[in-house]
Amino acid sequence: MSSDARSSRSSLSSSAPSASSAAVPDALAGLGWDDAWAAEFAPYAEQGLVAGRVVRVDRGQCDVLTEEGLVRADTAFVTPHDPLRVICTGDWAAVEAAGTPRYVKAYLPRRTAFVRSTSSQRSEGQILASNVDHAIIAVSLAVELDLGRLERFLALAWESGAQPLVVLTKADLVPDPVTLAHLVQDVETTAPGVQVLTVSSHTGEGTDVLGAIVADGTSVLLGVSGAGKSTLANALLGADAMEVQATRDVDGKGRHTTTTRNLLVLPGGGVLIDTPGLRGVGLWDAEAGVGQVFSEIEEFAARCRFHDCAHVAEPGCAVLAAVADGLLPERRLESYRKLMRENQRIVAKTDARLRADLRRDWKQKSAEGRANYAAKRGGARF
The missing domain is CATH 3.40.50.300 (P-loop containing nucleotide triphosphate hydrolases)
Known part of the structure; x- marks a missing residue:
């Protein structure tokens, strides 16, 4: 989630709409509609579309709460190949005012989105709620x-x-x-x-x-x-x-x-x-989130001697010192390492530059390992 998306969040209004949202039905106020959503929806209102919030998505259709109540609508226009861009529960939708079937023509930009990695081998993200x-x-x-x-x-x-x-x-x-x-x-x-x-x-x-x-x-x-x-x-x-x-x-x-x-x-x-019970909780480009969960480790890391310290065996590592002093549980550090590695692998599968950097680092570490082993064996070459 970008900083722009986070900063765009505004508090939900439970009061009567102001002049800027006068065209928005009062029935949507209890669903979280506010002036900012109304401004986003204005171009769609001019096209004769109606606003509503998606309450359920199922097999190419979705249920949307609008001024007139619950509407069943087709999602053919909002089902792209990118799984992170499909419409989901929590979206604010622009729905046709009439028709059989009625279609969702678009949804408003999301302020927040809860995304996890799928359990498939295709390294796709799955959006659970917005x-x-x-x-x-x-x-x-x-x-x-x-x-x-x-x-x-x-x-x-x-x-x-x-x-x-x-x-x-x-x-x-x-x-x-x-x-x-x-x-x-x-x-x-x-x-x-x-x-x-x-x-x-x-x-x-x-x-x-x-x-x-x-x-x-x-x-x-x-x-x-x-x-x-x-x-x-x-x-x-x-x-x-x-x-x-x-x-x-x-x-x-x-x-x-x-x-x-x-x-x-x-x-x-x-x-x-x-939401349904989640069997798997795979990360999806969540480096900032991992850093927030392990904020105490991030604070210790800021005091490490080297800015790129991996907190494994480097001299002057403040994180390892915190573990040795009992200030940081070793379980927390191991979990931090695991989640950061997992997140890096996920990102690398969709980021060619990062994937190349990881491959180069792996080759360098492999060469260093072979050199160290050769030195211990008296200069044997491989």
């Missing part, structure tokens, strides 16, 4: 915490331009307050600068606080299957709108209750995009 203000990462306390996976979610959330929020679900299953406090502390250490909230849909703990947060803008609900996302969505909706399935006792894993991404209007204000 125009999101809060990225809620649901983590179940019913199973052992996977901090590495959480770091991946956080990196993608920061990269999207949204504000991450970690919600620890099923808090009622951890009755010991000392144990719960330790778990929360582990997550807070893993998520610097991110609010961590414990909730229980069973007891209602924390749901009022979460409801107040999501009432301001658009939120996307993320997490693996069994994290309690659908139950959490029902708690925020105040109704059993989302089907809930029990997790397996043997490993705490759940089945895919939600199979599509849906935009839900919350009774307390704001909208929520519920």
